[in-house]
Amino acid sequence: MNERENSVNSTDYVYRAIHPNRNFIKADGSISSAAFKDPKGLSVEQGLGRADKDVVTHIRQAKLQGKITKISVKVCINANITIYNDKAKNIYHRLLLNRPYDHNGNNTLTKTQARALATNISALL
Amino acid sequence: MPKVKAERNELPKKKPRTRVTMKNGKVELVTMNGAKRPSYTRDSVMRHPAIGTLRNRSVNVIDISKIESSFEKNHKLFINALKKLAAISNLKDNWNDNGAKRFENILLVKCFTILSTLEKFPPEIFPVADGSIQFEFEKEDGSYLEFDIFENEASEFVVYSGGKEVEKTIACDKIAKEVKFFYERTGE
Numbered sequence: 236m237n238e239r240e241n242s243v244n245s246t247d248y249v250y251r252a253i254h255p256n257r258n259f260i261k262a263d264g265s266i267s268s269a270a271f272k273d274p275k276g277l278s279v280e281q282g283l284g285r286a287d288k289d290v291v292t293h294i295r296q297a298k299l300q301g302k303i304t305k306i307s308v309k310v311c312i313n314a315n316i317t318i319y320n321d322k323a324k325n326i327y328h329r330l331l332l333n334r335p336y337d338h339n340g341n342n343t344l345t346k347t348q349a350r351a352l353a354t355n356i357s358a359l360l
Numbered sequence: 361m362p363k364v365k366a367e368r369n370e371l372p373k374k375k376p377r378t379r380v381t382m383k384n385g386k387v388e389l390v391t392m393n394g395a396k397r398p399s400y401t402r403d404s405v406m407r408h409p410a411i412g413t414l415r416n417r418s419v420n421v422i423d424i425s426k427i428e429s430s431f432e433k434n435h436k437l438f439i440n441a442l443k444k445l446a447a448i449s450n451l452k453d454n455w456n457d458n459g460a461k462r463f464e465n466i467l468l469v470k471c472f473t474i475l476s477t478l479e480k481f482p483p484e485i486f487p488v489a490d491g492s493i494q495f496e497f498e499k500e501d502g503s504y505l506e507f508d509i510f511e512n513e514a515s516e517f518v519v520y521s522g523g524k525e526v527e528k529t530i531a532c533d534k535i536a537k538e539v540k541f542f543y544e545r546t547g548e
Contacts, residue, residue, distance in 0.1 A: 254456050254457065256455070258447075258448070258451075258455075258486060258487055259486055261484050261496075262437070262440065262484060267484065267486045267494065267496060268494075268496075268506070269486035269487065269488045269494045270486075272488050272489060272490060273456070273458060273460075273489040273490070274489060274490045275458060275459065275489075278458070341490070343489075343490050346506065346508075346515070346517040346527060347517075347525060347527075350504070350506075350517075350519070
């Protein structure tokens with residue numbers, strides 16, 4: 236693990252805004268694992284001790300309007316998902332990767348990892 | 361000519377054919393010419409001659425409401441899947457606001473073709489940012505089947521109710537068979 240795959244607190248959470256066009260919402264209202272598959276890595280915000288409403292406000296400032304999923308870091312750890320600090324301007328921004336970051340490769344989460352996220356959402360904000 | 365008339369008159373009168381429908385939770389018998397007969401209770405429907413005939417042939421008791429609601433549910437899900445695929449075909453470049461490309465026509469045609477074979481087991485359909493289209497199936501026992509469909513092949517992922525996971529690559533023309541197998545298979 237390099238310095239960017241930072242050690243994370245397992246009691247923390249990551250937050251992912253689901254695109255608002257309803258493409259990823261199932262008939263029963265739950266979220267499809269397809270929402271968590273992105274070859275560029277899955278953009279999330281890490282909580283880092285913030286209250287949910289503060290995270291939501293921060294994400295909304297970036298003009299992301301869809302529902303926001305809150306997922307425990309424990310779920311990521313158990314699914315062997317790499318939480319990668321890409322040192323973006325947004326200090327809370329992280330990428331969820333299927334393995335250590337590959338600049339040229341496909342960083343899509345595996346099916347097992349994407350489903351682990353989709354079926355372990357702590358809250359929809 | 362009068363002779364013909366006489367023959368016609370001698371023909372036994374046919375009973376109007378009826379079909380059984382469920383509406384607002386009530387069972388109704390409707391004649392095939394569209395005339396609605398009064399609502400019937402479930403007991404009176406089960407005494408209908410057609411159902412009586414089936415009973416005499418030792419056919420298991422038929423739960424009409426289950427068959428009908430299952431058919432209506434599947435039909436609705438199938439129409440929803442068609443609509444969703446149509447919506448996916450209209451997505452433009454950058455549809456996820458993170459640079460995802462629009463879906464290729466060749467893939468869309470393939471997905472419509474596959475969907476047409478799944479009327480009995482309609483999937484939920486989702487676009488994926490990697491350029492594939494995802495078909496999902498879920499059973500009441502918690503088992504789950506997913507295909508990421510690409511132009512040349514599909515990636516299959518099954519999670520059985522016991523938690524066992526299987527992932528493999530298959531040809532797209534094998535999908536309908538795999539889905540049927542998934543629904544016919546009991547827990548593992």
